[in-house]
Amino acid sequence: MACVLYHFPFHPASRAARLALGEARIEWTDVVVKPWEPNAPTQTLNPSGMPPVLEVSERGRPLVLCELHAIMGWVEDGVKGALLLPADAAERAEARRLIGWFERRFTDDVDAVLLHERVEKPLLKLGSPDAQALREGRVSLRHHLGVLDDLLQTRDWLAGRRLSQADLIAAAHLSIHDYFGEVAWGSWPSLKTWYMKLKSRPCFRPLLGDRFNGVAAAACYADLDF
Structure with a gap:
């Protein structure tokens, strides 16, 4: 499974995505973006133009996860049991x-x-x-x-x-x-x-x-x- 995370280091949602991926021990390639620039990759990857965006390839199938909730949901769905949402x-x-x-x-x-x-x-x-x-x-x-x-x-x-x-x-x-x-x-x-x-x-x-x-x-x- 290959992952590429597009993020801006001083953006709270981008930091939260990095923390979630790290907590789940998922390896990813790091791509820093400047979302205010018109040629930022997130301008084409995400309708809002904002980071974080996670590109995932699972069994040859591409998946683009736009913004924090989608990324955290994907992380949670990929583990057995509760990882970042309590079972209680x-x-x-x-x-x-x-x-x-x-x-x-x-x-x-x-x-x-x-x-x-x-x-x-x-x-x-x-x-x-x-x-x-x-x-x-x-x-x-x-x-x-x-x-x-x-x-x-x-x-x-x-x-x-x-x-x-x-x-x-x-x-x-x-x-x-x-x-x-x-x-x-x-x-x-x-x-x-x-x-x-x-x-x-x-x-x-x-x-x-x-x-x-x-x-x-x-x-x-x-x-x-x-």
Whole structure:
């Protein structure tokens, strides 16, 4: 089985796809794309033009999986038993609730502000970050970190007793903000313990090598014992 993953390193869904493939121990060829460019491969592979896109060849049959849900569903369908969605119905429902929360609330409240200022503006040459927008985005980020920390005070993983898609998606988002030094981990001890466990998993190691042109990673970004 041959796999090619088209992704952008500082895109949360792309990071989540890499984590899911790594957790399932699926080997893939890595193709970094710039989705805002008209000649990006994702412009022809995916109607939305966005990464991640996974090209798979199974028994000579080509398959193009567009965006995160399709990729994670394919990963889950390819294993016996539960891999990234818990077998327990309540935990599975909680994992899906948290996935939806990240896709809507966290993306709208935090990513749309902070990642626009820290990632999109430099890449698209839209000028310097706006100080007021950064302040507002950081307030929203702190609120969401508090919610996650509260959950993890009584749980091993976000949805309950075992690692799920919700953990990988949350880590994909938070790891980008961590790169830019936006997460004060000392203020969120339960969340920090959870993140340390994730950073120590083999699937996470490739993300720690990502670098954003012109911006050095925060001092603790690649440190497993921070």
